[in-house]
Amino acid sequence: MRKECYEEARKKALEFYEKAAIVLTDEEKAAIEIADFGLEDLEHIGLILVTFVNTDRCCAKEMVLFPGQTCPEHCHGPIPELHYEGKEETFRCRYGSVYLYVEGEETSNPLGKKPEGYEDTYTVGHEIVLHAGEQYTLVPNTKHWFQAGPEGAVISEFSTKSLDEYDVFTDPKINRTPVIE
Amino acid sequence: MRKECYEEARKKALEFYEKAAIVLTDEEKAAIEIADFGLEDLEHIGLILVTFVNTDRCCAKEMVLFPGQTCPEHCHGPIPELHYEGKEETFRCRYGSVYLYVEGEETSNPLGKKPEGYEDTYTVGHEIVLHAGEQYTLVPNTKHWFQAGPEGAVISEFSTKSLDEYDVFTDPKINRTPVIE
Ligand SMILES: [Zn+2]
Ligand SMILES: [Zn+2]
Numbered sequence: 001m002r003k004e005c006y007e008e009a010r011k012k013a014l015e016f017y018e019k020a021a022i023v024l025t026d027e028e029k030a031a032i033e034i035a036d037f038g039l040e041d042l043e044h045i046g047l048i049l050v051t052f053v054n055t056d057r058c059c060a061k062e063m064v065l066f067p068g069q070t071c072p073e074h075c076h077g078p079i080p081e082l083h084y085e086g087k088e089e090t091f092r093c094r095y096g097s098v099y100l101y102v103e104g105e106e107t108s109n110p111l112g113k114k115p116e117g118y119e120d121t122y123t124v125g126h127e128i129v130l131h132a133g134e135q136y137t138l139v140p141n142t143k144h145w146f147q148a149g150p151e152g153a154v155i156s157e158f159s160t161k162s163l164d165e166y167d168v169f170t171d172p173k174i175n176r177t178p179v180i181e
Numbered sequence: 182m183r184k185e186c187y188e189e190a191r192k193k194a195l196e197f198y199e200k201a202a203i204v205l206t207d208e209e210k211a212a213i214e215i216a217d218f219g220l221e222d223l224e225h226i227g228l229i230l231v232t233f234v235n236t237d238r239c240c241a242k243e244m245v246l247f248p249g250q251t252c253p254e255h256c257h258g259p260i261p262e263l264h265y266e267g268k269e270e271t272f273r274c275r276y277g278s279v280y281l282y283v284e285g286e287e288t289s290n291p292l293g294k295k296p297e298g299y300e301d302t303y304t305v306g307h308e309i310v311l312h313a314g315e316q317y318t319l320v321p322n323t324k325h326w327f328q329a330g331p332e333g334a335v336i337s338e339f340s341t342k343s344l345d346e347y348d349v350f351t352d353p354k355i356n357r358t359p360v361i362e
Contacts, residue, residue, distance in 0.1 A: 021202030023275060023314035053271045053318060053339055058239045060271065060339035090234045090241065094204060133204035137234060158234055158241035158339060 001036050009034045013048040016064040020095035020154035024050060024062075037072055038175030044115045047071040054162050061157040065098065065148035070115050073101075073122050073145035073170040079163065086140025089159040093130040097149035100128040103142050112147040121171035130155075143170065182217050190215045194229040197245040201276035201335035205231060205243075218253055219356030225296045228252040235343050242338040246279065246329035251296050254282075254303050254326035254351040260344065267321025270340040274311040278330035281309040284323050293328040302352035311336075324351065 010032045017024055033049040036042045048064035076087035091100060099112035104126030111129060114122040124143045128136050138144055164176050191213045198205055214230040217223045229245035246252065257268035272281065280293035285307030292310060295303040305324045309317050319325055345357050
């Protein structure tokens with residue numbers, strides 16, 4: 001991601017954290033993580049994160065999705081070499097709304113839409129709609145993706161240890177940890 | 182705790198969740214936990230909680246302390262019979278301020294004050310002051326207590342599994358799970 005894009009997205013993200021009344025320190029504001037997953041199409045596919053804590057045992061993040069933005073399909077499987085049974089995550093919507101897609105019966109007429117041009121890499125379609133105050137827990141090793149509604153979304157993630165570099169994305173073009181140039 | 186006291190505290194707690202812009206569902210609002218630790222002195226010693234998630238692996242709560250209210254000194258030690266190494270907790274202040282006391286060098290002129298008449302049961306005095314946006318992580322098996330500043334406090338707790346009934350309080354009169362009459 002280019003530095004100007006990063007800075008623009010960071011400023012926009014701050015507005016969403018403010019809308020949700022999430023108070024961040026100056027250090028956190030300066031270090032907001034903007035993930036474009038190496039696709040360089042942040043408007044459609046991306047995720048904004050502030051990680052509050054990520055120890056060996058548990059993790060909490062405050063995430064932002066811009067209106068209509070999608071966090072691409074992925075899965076947190078077991079990591080045998082680390083004796084890790086896989087990440088368990090709970091998403092709690094704090095502001096706006098989020099359409100979460102998990103394994104299970106495909107929802108007809110879903111509120112969200114697979115990102116155009118990437119449809120092949122979105123394979124699960126059981127929809128869970130979360131408004132502010134609503135939440136959902138995912139057990140390890142289940143595919144999921146999520147998309148913000150028209151107002152965007154601020155979402156807390158409560159989970160076991162995050163090891164982003166081990167996440168398995170359905171789209172082979174995705175690189176979870178691209179560099180900011 | 183008497184039902185009227187519970188209801189009064191619950192309504193007051195809702196005002197604090199609102200000040201912090203924490204959105205709760207109606208079910209969560211109806212089931213707010215008011216802990217007086219069996220001391221029946223809620224104004225001075227107590228804790229208000231909504232538990233969002235508490236699985237075998239991780240837990241998230243949103244807590245309220247009324248102005249000057251104290252969560253009494255306790256410790257989360259290992260629980261060998263459950264093969265549990267003890268609860269790790271991160272407190273993140275979301276609104277107001279909280280004075281947290283942990284093991285270590287006693288702070289001279291601390292901002293908080295041990296509750297009157299209970300001084301003997303507060304033995305650690307290393308002060309950490311958290312304002313909105315600030316946080317602190319406690320490893321298992323360390324004594325701690327905390328008190329809200331003059332505006333009260335809303336505090337997120339991110340932790341490993343909560344097993345409140347195993348918490349060890351310094352005050353032997355404390356009962357973590359008293360009944361509402
Ligand atoms: Zn995930
Ligand atoms: Zn504790």
